Amino acid sequence: MVTDRKQWFFKGIKAGIPIMLGYFAVSIALGISARNAGMTAPQATIASALIMASAGQYIGFTLIAAGASYLEVVVMEAIANARYLLMSCALSQKVDSDLPLRHRLLMGLWITDEIFGVSVSVEGRLNPWYNYGMAAVATPGWALGTLAGVVLGNVLPARVVSALSVGLFGMFMSIFVPPARKNRVIAALVVVSFAASYAFNAVAWFDGISSGMKIIILTVVISLGAALLFPVEEDAHAA
């Protein structure tokens, strides 16, 4: 059991390195926005280490700068981060049913788009130590990138930041493309998701909806449609 934990933890660290690099790059921009919001380096760094949410933090910082009430900030944070609720549901089916509460409480700390994406792509049951390994390197990447953003501002060449910021999308693609190759329904879903997401962002009528909310609406509608039209076989979920 102990070697199992160790193995998963180190696997997690390995999988977490590209996440760390991507996070570092993306959070520099977040740090710049924190500075613009009048936050200090410690405040921005602590916020990033704890909250680990790009859109959520960006919205939060913007509201803090505007002097919004605590309640407004919390409500907006809930809306921006509501997609994690779905991810948490999916993870509850991916872990062992006997997984103790303490592991569930710990795993919940680090449900981010990337850590979630990588952890659901594991074959079979998910070992929480895989997530801890990823979090151990990804969290410093996110927090230190934010710190760098506050301190350095725009010193880094724009081209470097631009190049690093697509790393996270590369990671997403490496997660949803291989299953799409094997499964036609998933392949079709990817195409539908791209098209719907593009349309949703292009139509001005939807401009008032936050990007986090758009992700939730599209995810729920498309996944539910697929579940009704193409229900999966009994054992497909465990794979």
Added chain:
Amino acid sequence: MQHNVYLYILGMWLISYLIRVLPLTLIRRQITNRTIRSFLYYVPYVTLAVMTFPAILSATQSPVSGALALAAGLVLAWLGGSLFQVSVACCAVVFVAELAMRL
């Protein structure tokens, strides 16, 4: 009224944590309903696809370099590239493309 930034951060953290941890702690057994199981099976792929496009086009300095990274990532992932390879290749494509475009 003067707001305390650390209280804002605490509030943001607390609500985010509750959202992340509640389903994971409350749903303790395997769901047997076939529709819900299928829904949760499709969620990760759909949500990652939705987050990738068209966001990747506006993440870079030019939509062209973003589109090239998208194409490179899709092809490489299709051919079986690892998470790390696909991720680094996308970064490299953007760097070279923007160098060529003198951005």
